[in-house]
Structure formats: C-alpha cells, structure tokens
Amino acid sequence: MAKKIFKIKDYISGMEWYYTSITACLEDGENPLDVTPRRWSQIVKEKGYPFDHSGCKVDMIFAKTGKDVREDQARIE
Secondary structure (H helix, E strand, O other), X not given: OOXXXXXXXXXXXXXXXXXXXXXXXXHOOOOOXXXXXXXXXXXXXXXXXXXXXXXXXXXXXXEOOHHHHHHHHHHHO
C-alpha cells in the first residue's frame, strides 16, 4: 500500500520538508507550520489538500513501496 507523505513548503524561504505522519509535521520545530491537529483536520474536511497555513503550503502525496510496484507489474503481465 502506498505511503502517505506530507509535504510542507515555506513560501518565504522556499524550503520543503517531508514527513510520514501529521504528528511528525507538527512536532518538528524546524518547519514554520503552526497549526493544531484539530485545526488541520478541520481544514482538510473543508478544503482537502493542498491547503495554506502559517505561510506554508501543506500537501499530501503518495509514495509507492517496492511491493506496490511489484503488484502493479504483476497485474499488467
């Protein structure tokens, strides 16, 4: 199953950070994102991804695992 990756991009510096969980995004003091877990959930319910907050763009992408690729190839053959 593809892994969720949360991408945070700071509009001012252009820096990007990638995380495998919302908790990691929120606990990392290196990125400027300042939002509570509850507010994050509310924004996603209202607008989905991507969304802007605290001068950042927050997006969710999916990364395939090796298992995902092998399963996809098996379906093609």
